[in-house]
Amino acid sequence: MQIDQPETILSSESARYSEEHLKQLASEQKSRKKWLLVQPVSNTSMMVDSGTVSIPLNLLMVATLAGELFDITFIDERLGDTVPDDLSEFDVVAVTSRTLNASKAYAIGDLAKVQGKIVILGGVHPTMARDEASDHCTSVVYGEIESVWTELATDILQDTMKEVYKASTLKSMTNMHHPDFGYALQSKKSKKYSSRIPILATKGCPVGCNFCTTPTIYGKNYRFREIDFVIEEMKYHQERLGKKNVNLSFMDDNISFRPKYFLELLEEMAKIGIRWNANISMNFLHKPEVAELAGRSGCDLLSIGFESLNPETLKSVHKGSNKLSNYGNVVSNLHKNGIAIQGYFMFGFDNDSEESFQLTYDFIMENKIEFPVFSLVTPFPGTPYFDEMKSRLRHFDWNKYDTYHYMFEPTKMGGKKLLENFVKLQQEVYKGRAIMQRMKGKPLNWVWLANYMMHRFTKKLKPEIYL
Numbered sequence: 001m002q003i004d005q006p007e008t009i010l011s012s013e014s015a016r017y018s019e020e021h022l023k024q025l026a027s028e029q030k031s032r033k034k035w036l037l038v039q040p041v042s043n044t045s046m047m048v049d050s051g052t053v054s055i056p057l058n059l060l061m062v063a064t065l066a067g068e069l070f071d072i073t074f075i076d077e078r079l080g081d082t083v084p085d086d087l088s089e090f091d092v093v094a095v096t097s098r099t100l101n102a103s104k105a106y107a108i109g110d111l112a113k114v115q116g117k118i119v120i121l122g123g124v125h126p127t128m129a130r131d132e133a134s135d136h137c138t139s140v141v142y143g144e145i146e147s148v149w150t151e152l153a154t155d156i157l158q159d160t161m162k163e164v165y166k167a168s169t170l171k172s173m174t175n176m177h178h179p180d181f182g183y184a185l186q187s188k189k190s191k192k193y194s195s196r197i198p199i200l201a202t203k204g205c206p207v208g209c210n211f212c213t214t215p216t217i218y219g220k221n222y223r224f225r226e227i228d229f230v231i232e233e234m235k236y237h238q239e240r241l242g243k244k245n246v247n248l249s250f251m252d253d254n255i256s257f258r259p260k261y262f263l264e265l266l267e268e269m270a271k272i273g274i275r276w277n278a279n280i281s282m283n284f285l286h287k288p289e290v291a292e293l294a295g296r297s298g299c300d301l302l303s304i305g306f307e308s309l310n311p312e313t314l315k316s317v318h319k320g321s322n323k324l325s326n327y328g329n330v331v332s333n334l335h336k337n338g339i340a341i342q343g344y345f346m347f348g349f350d351n352d353s354e355e356s357f358q359l360t361y362d363f364i365m366e367n368k369i370e371f372p373v374f375s376l377v378t379p380f381p382g383t384p385y386f387d388e389m390k391s392r393l394r395h396f397d398w399n400k401y402d403t404y405h406y407m408f409e410p411t412k413m414g415g416k417k418l419l420e421n422f423v424k425l426q427q428e429v430y431k432g433r434a435i436m437q438r439m440k441g442k443p444l445n446w447v448w449l450a451n452y453m454m455h456r457f458t459k460k461l462k463p464e465i466y467l
């Protein structure tokens with residue numbers, strides 16, 4: 001499929017970068033080059049990387065692909081594993097990065113560069129801030145590794161690295177490898193990983209919200225894997241863990257964007273007895289039959305970006321999939337089918353006022369949203385929203401780009417009022433009484449525990465921590 005904003009950096013020497021040529025080069029290697037692959041821990045002061053963390057599917061995909069030709073050492077700093085100071089045993093140091101851990105990724109890149117290693121930076125932040133990332137590495141990989149792999153691997157084998165690897169065409173997901181979980185689970189500290197197994201059925205999201213990196217990186221593309229392959233991967237996990245009701249977590253940007261595909265996938269999932277959760281947009285969850293099928297196929301939780309109860313705000317961020325008139329229906333359809341809701345709400349928009357906080361509180365309480373999550377709107381580098389807000393941003397300290405820091409003064413309320421209301425709302429929603437009101441009669445599971453943790457956490461909140 002064609003990327004929307006083509007920028008052809010890919011060489012036209014197609015023979016040089018063919019799979020056959022790569023295979024031949026690989027067979028000529030005297031010994032396999034050694035890669036150190038790193039998931040850095042962020043320097044943020046918030047709880048984002050603490051406690052249980054999710055298995056990093058992005059880095060697993062990189063390891064699985066690279067592991068065919070190279071020897072891989074896999075380090076996830078969030079588990080407490082550390083990057084050695086002496087990198088002499090490695091040829092390539094490859095690091096994944098989002099904005100919130102970019103400073104850490106750059107420090108690892110700098111350390112490896114000084115020691116003469118090939119340093120590769122990939123992930124959302126280096127993709128969006130290529131020039132900045134280039135100062136800390138040999139090469140930046142733009143977007144997914146799969147679509148540049150033959151070129152990148154050939155150049156590594158021949159030591160002819162380029163500054164940027166960017167595909168002019170995206171690979172179909174048909175040939176997507178099964179991620180090899182062994183890379184992540186070999187760590188003695190892997191018990192810190194969430195028991196939810198990450199899985200991917202689709203990539204991309206054409207909705208086009210202006211604060212999101214996905215449409216900027218992958219354009220209007222939406223790709224999906226054959227349903228048989230997704231089910232096969234689920235069955236592999238069932239066999240590996242020796243039980244049917246394994247917990248899977250979709251990492252898709254927007255798994256329900258193509259209703260036909262999504263419903264067919266759910267019908268097949270309903271036959272195998274798994275449990276699952278996903279990030280989902282609301283585009284057709286107001287239809288009762290969709291929620292019924294989701295429940296029947298083993299869904300126990302959906303994470304929904306309600307974002308705001310203010311129609312002007314929804315319009316301003318181009319969140320066309322969110323129709324305020326559908327919010328109530330979506331929630332009651334899911335609840336009727338035993339699906340809990342992790343509801344995301346953002347504050348700090350120009351249109352926000354004290355009333356926005358009250359509206360959100362009322363919505364959450366009336367609709368008994370099980371697990372509300374509140375964040376402050378964060379313009380991430382490379383997005384249209386970042387360009388729009390750049391001159392008003394309070395800082396460019398990437399450690400604070402975790403969606404829990406105050407980024408700019410909204411036009412309708414001062415920063416002080418914004419943060420006071422932000423804290424108050426969280427404390428109100430997670431008061432013991434409010435938790436009981438929202439959770440009464442719901443199954444005694446981890447969602448209760450999450451509420452209890454949030455109760456303890458929000459009690460101590462102060463506006464200053466968001467500065």
Ligand code: B12
Nearest residue numbers: 058061094095096098099122123141144145212213251403
């Ligand atoms: C699922 C998801 C989550 C899950 C799981 C996160 C996880 N640990 O993976 C949960 C819900 C926990 C989550 C949490 C958060 N998330 Co999130 N999340 C996503 C989402 C939708 C998909 C990520 C994913 O796994 N995709 C599937 C994998 C296979 O694809 P991939 O990550 O793109 O990786 C490919 C390429 O990037 C590349 N690549 C990646 N790394 C490397 C490294 C090398 C060396 C190379 C060569 C290539 C390469 O190849 C990979 C394989 O194809 C993305 C959107 C997106 N598309 O990135 C947002 C996204 C990453 N999240 C985002 C944010 C803001 C957050 C939170 C801060 C939100 C919050 N307030 O809690 C936290 C931070 C968590 C953390 N510690 O990083 C932002 C980050 C923006 C930015 N510029 O940093 C994104 C981009 C969404 C957005 N707003 O645009 N998230």
Ligand code: SF4
Nearest residue numbers: 205207208209212253
């Ligand atoms: S619906 Fe979600 S994934 Fe799609 S563009 Fe908007 S924020 Fe990004």
